[in-house]
Amino acid sequence: MLRNGPDTFGWVTILLHWTIAILIAGLLVLGYIMTRPDIDPMLQFDLFQWHKSFGFTALGLCIIRVLWWLASRHPVAVAGLSVREKWASFAVHILILCLTLAVPFTGWALASTSTLDIPSFYFNLVVIPHLPLDKSTVAETLWTTAHAILAYGLAALVLLHAAAALHHHFIRHDAVLVRMLRSRRS
Numbered sequence: 479m480l481r482n483g484p485d486t487f488g489w490v491t492i493l494l495h496w497t498i499a500i501l502i503a504g505l506l507v508l509g510y511i512m513t514r515p516d517i518d519p520m521l522q523f524d525l526f527q528w529h530k531s532f533g534f535t536a537l538g539l540c541i542i543r544v545l546w547w548l549a550s551r552h553p554v555a556v557a558g559l560s561v562r563e564k565w566a567s568f569a570v571h572i573l574i575l576c577l578t579l580a581v582p583f584t585g586w587a588l589a590s591t592s593t594l595d596i597p598s599f600y601f602n603l604v605v606i607p608h609l610p611l612d613k614s615t616v617a618e619t620l621w622t623t624a625h626a627i628l629a630y631g632l633a634a635l636v637l638l639h640a641a642a643a644l645h646h647h648f649i650r651h652d653a654v655l656v657r658m659l660r661s662r663r664s
């Protein structure tokens with residue numbers, strides 16, 4: 479089943495979910511490592527370019543993910559969840575979806591406003607143009623701070639989200655995690 483069913487996730491949702499999850503987890507770790515103050519400048523330059531390339535890939539996939547989410551039906555919650563739990567998980571999912579767009583956009587904005595004006599090479603294949611924003615140290619600092627706060631905020635939410643999924647699987651023994659791992663007929 480490619481599309482979501484009334485109480486199941488389809489393969490498109492599942493594949494997008496896990497590909498994006500792996501990409502974002504890697505970008506969070508890479509972003510943290512490459513901004514350590516004692517890192518070698520040459521290595522830092524390379525890591526920044528890798529971070530930007532994977533970051534643009536994440537942005538593209540997250541746009542597709544949000545469009546797919548808007549166009550898809552949303553499977554009903556598994557049995558046994560209280561109304562409060564349903565609303566809490568829905569709110570966290572919406573917040574995560576918004577942050578998966580906001581984080582790469584602020585990254586793109588900080589690269590675009592930098593007075594160093596370093597081009598963003600997409601895996602050394604093409605140059606992704608800067609956003610039409612004025613370059614200044616103030617703007618770069620602002621976008622850098624926004625990028626870091628939103629990225630670590632996303633990390634915290636994802637940890638909460640993953641902990642909830644594991645809690646459902648190992649403590650409550652319900653189908654919440656399993657239905658995001660494989661698609662089935664309803």
Ligand code: HEM
Pocket residue numbers: 491495498499500502503547552555556567571572574575578636639640641643644654655656657658
């Ligand atoms: C960066 C990492 C992640 C992001 C951005 C993310 C995002 C999302 C989003 C937006 C949904 C809602 C899907 C929908 O309604 O169509 C979702 C559902 C889900 N996620 Fe994640 N997720 C991440 C990591 C994880 C991890 C690590 C786990 C498990 C350990 C997990 C388990 C689940 C499960 C089980 C659901 C289905 C919940 C339900 O049935 O309502 N996710 N995720």
Ligand code: HEM
Pocket residue numbers: 502505506507508509510513526529530532533534536537578581582583584585586587588589598622625626629630
């Ligand atoms: C979902 C995608 C992304 C995630 C999760 C992410 C995450 C991070 C994290 C955690 C940091 C370290 C923040 C700090 O400790 O100061 C960082 C820094 C950075 N990110 Fe991203 N990022 C993403 C996308 C992007 C994109 C698309 C770009 C540019 C096109 C970008 C450009 C940068 C740059 C240039 C820095 C270094 C900022 C500095 O000079 O301190 N990021 N990112």
